[in-house]
Every structure is written in C-alpha cells, then in structure tokens.
Amino acid sequence: DTAVSQTPKYLVTQMGNDKSIKCEQNLGHDTMYWYKQDSKKFLKIMFSYNNKELIINETVPNRFSPKSPDKAHLNLHINSLELGDSAVYFCASSQGFGNQPQHFGDGTRLSIL
Amino acid sequence: QQQVKQSPQSLIVQKGGISIINCAYENTAFDYFPWYQQFPGKGPALLIAIRPDVSEKKEGRFTISFNKSAKQFSLHIMDSQPGDSATYFCAAGGSNYKLTFGKGTLLTVNP
Numbered sequence: 001d002t003a004v005s006q007t008p009k010y011l012v013t014q015m016g017n018d019k020s021i022k023c024e025q026n027l028g029h030d031t032m033y034w035y036k037q038d039s040k041k042f043l044k045i046m047f048s049y050n051n052k053e054l055i056i057n058e059t060v061p062n063r064f065s066p067k068s069p070d071k072a073h074l075n076l077h078i079n080s081l082e083l084g085d086s087a088v089y090f091c092a093s094s095q096g097f098g099n100q101p102q103h104f105g106d107g108t109r110l111s112i113l
Numbered sequence: 114q115q116q117v118k119q120s121p122q123s124l125i126v127q128k129g130g131i132s133i134i135n136c137a138y139e140n141t142a143f144d145y146f147p148w149y150q151q152f153p154g155k156g157p158a159l160l161i162a163i164r165p166d167v168s169e170k171k172e173g174r175f176t177i178s179f180n181k182s183a184k185q186f187s188l189h190i191m192d193s194q195p196g197d198s199a200t201y202f203c204a205a206g207g208s209n210y211k212l213t214f215g216k217g218t219l220l221t222v223n224p
Binding site for chain 1: 149154155200212214
C-alpha cells in the first residue's frame with residue numbers, strides 16, 4: 001500500500017489555466033506538507049497543516065491555495081498558472097508537529113506550456 | 114539566504130569505497146538534522162537523522178557525524194554500492210518546525 005499518494009503524477013497544461021493536485025496519506029499522521037522541487041532539485045517547503053490547521057505558510061504567491069478537508073488529505077490548487085510554476089510538487093506527512101520524520105509521496109511533475 | 118550549505122554537488126565513488134557528503138548550517142537554533150535519499154522519479158526518503166545531543170549516529174552502512182561547535186554535519190556511506198546511487202539531501206530543522214534543505218548531492222557509485 002502506498003503511504004503517501006499524489007495525483008496526478010504528471011500534469012501538462014497551458015499558462016493561465018487553473019489546476020489541482022491531490023494528496024492522501026494512509027499512515028494515520030496528523031501533519032501534512034507541500035514542497036516544491038525546482039529544476040535544480042532544490043526542495044522548499046510551501047505549506048504545512050497540522051490537524052487540518054494551517055501552521056506553515058511560506059512566501060508563496062496567493063495563486064497557490066492549499067486545502068485540508070481532513071487529516072488524511074491535503075490538496076493544492078493553483079490559479080492562473082505561470083511558466084515559473086513548472087516544477088515537481090511533493091506532498092509529505094509526519095506524526096506530530098515538529099521535527100519528526102517526514103514521509104514523501106512520489107511527486108507531481110507540473111509542466112506549463 | 115541559503116541556511117544549509119551542502120557539498121559536493123556531485124560525487125563519484127567506486128564500489129566498496131566510502132562516500133562522504135558534508136553540510137554546514139548557520140542558524141544555531143537548528144536542533145534536528147536529517148538526511149534524505151532520493152531516487153529518480155521518487156520522493157525523498159528519510160535515511161538517518163541526528164539531534165545535537167550526540168556527535169555520531171550509525172545505522173548499518175550509514176553514519177552521521179555532527180560537530181556542533183563547527184556547525185557542520187556529514188553523511189558517511191561505508192562500502193558504497195551501485196544501488197546507493199541517488200541524490201542525497203541534508204536538512205536542518207528548528208523551533209519553527211520547518212525543514213531547510215541543502216541543494217543536494219548526486220552520488221554515483223561505479224561497479
């Protein structure tokens with residue numbers, strides 16, 4: 001069973017479109033994260049939710065809006081996609097809010113044409 | 114401002130050799146130092162982690178060495194195998210509970 005699963009795995013779309021990425025974890029964790037990995041493989045946190053409450057909100061354009069319907073799910077909606085949004089987006093989860101081991105999904109590769 | 118500096122950017126090692134990756138941090142508030150391993154097309158996976166109350170932690174062929182005064186920590190992979198070929202990331206976490214990652218090291222282990 002996949003512990004942290006993201007859909008879709010690949011997303012190719014035009015500039016200006018709106019798209020969503022979904023994430024689900026079956027580890028029973030209470031904290032979830034979104035990371036962005038750029039073309040140089042640099043990983044940077046975007047958002048974190050603990051028990052459905054937003055606890056980390058990095059300097060991310062407000063075109064990006066996370067949503068956590070429950071502890072097992074964290075979705076990412078992106079409005080008005082730009083070329084610079086092309087990256088791999090990773091979802092992760094951990095048990096507890098703090099410096100705990102994080103389990104990552106396999107990523108969603110977003111390509112903007 | 115990059116708070117965690119990782120080197121080298123890439124590393125080529127012969128099978129059976131020792132791979133060493135170094136990281137340096139600036140923020141003395143960091144108190145959690147994990148290493149992640151990432152294979153192509155996959156997400157990062159936690160390999161080993163250390164907290165500043167110990168100077169070394171070993172798990173199998175993987176060892177973290179930690180030097181608090183120098184604000185440096187390193188990953189040693191003993192008896193490196195071709196299956197260890199991957200990108201390795203160091204990271205540091207502190208009271209704000211965010212992980213700050215290094216830029217990664219692409220390790221290639223030749224057979």
